[in-house]
Amino acid sequence: MQDEEWLSRRYYGGDLPVEAERALHQAALSFADQPLAESHLRRARDIAPGHLAVSIGTYKFYLYHHRLADALPHAEACVQEAARRLDLDGDWRSVRSDQADFSGIEAAPRLFLFSLFALGYLLVRLDRGVEGRRVLEHLLVLDPTDKLGVAGLLGIIDRAGADE
DSSP states (O other), rough: OOOOHHHHHHOOOOSSOHHHHHHHHHHHHHTTSSHHHHHHHHHHHHSSSOHHHHHHHHHHHHHTOOOEEEEHHHHHHHHHHHHTTTTTTTTTGGGGGGTTTTOOOHHHHHHHHHHHHHHHHHHHHHTTTHHHHHHHHHHHOOOOOOOTTTHHHHHHHHHHHHHO
């Protein structure tokens, strides 16, 4: 039996409708049963379309199930929402390092960086390496101290390409 207290807990800052949050918790509980978990994720999206917590949860579900093509639109949605929260252009290519404090610890800029990382990673894994590399290289422009370890990922990509 599912723990009602666990299903009813509130994590996402209070702006996610209760039933959408409950659906995310139910998806987590049924993670191994992909069709059931996906039905809970669909319900969360129906209740709170475009909500960041739902996009992140859905992205992670597909990523952890190695369904990378299914994860991609949710990573893209995260980039869009993160840009919107920073009042940035929705096209990540036009974002400049002086438009937000990408070197700090504030949540919104970090969300944008992590979302770009996820997008670049997925594109590379989906054999869209040129696009993925562009995303990751732009991420290094925004994060020149490389807090996210993008240079290391680019090195792995380069070594994999050299082995081909």
